[in-house]
Amino acid sequence: GQQVMQIPQYQHVQEGEDFTTYCNSSTTLSNIQWYKQRPGGHPVFLIQLVKSGEVKKQKRLTFQFGEAKKNSSLHITATQTTDVGTYFCAGQTGGFKTIFGAGTRLFVKA
């Protein structure tokens, strides 16, 4: 079945450092979504990428969708303590089912 891999599993950074998490699907995706889950909370939608090679930015966050629509990345510039949480990528293949990656847990040390 469809699988979405995500690395790294954990990342410890000093506040101000950059952070990147990578996502790779076993199948071509219709779209890739990114979610953030704060400790003790539920996943919250951040963004969706649909087009091959698409790049979107939200303030310090930059999201990319690969040319083959099988991989994606999330890059955070100059992390802040408010960025702490787990970042999940999630893929859809043309329907309603959303398959989540394993998530990358970000720790930010002040």
Added chain:
Amino acid sequence: SAVISQKPSRDICQRGTSLTIQCQVDSQVTMMFWYRQQPGQSLTLIATANQGSEATYESGFVIDKFPISRPNLTFSTLTVSNMSPEDSSIYLCSGLRVANTEAFFGQGTRLTVV
């Protein structure tokens, strides 16, 4: 997106008993799903809750263990039956309005089986 109210938020249950988790959406959604999440882990899809018909279960999950109802477009329940400590986890419902759009989640139910 819509708002999903999920309850209970947490419960501690005796092994062998059953717990029903409810999710109420503030507006109609096309699809609803149930996920399980171990602390610090990813979300594992249990099933798709189909309105007016039997749920569609993912590999490793069966109806006898996780019966699901969805009587209308705004409500769904998941029952965790004959619980064992291995069922201790966070259970989340989610909804989608339209295919290929964002999923929104309930607040989650933290279940502990003792």
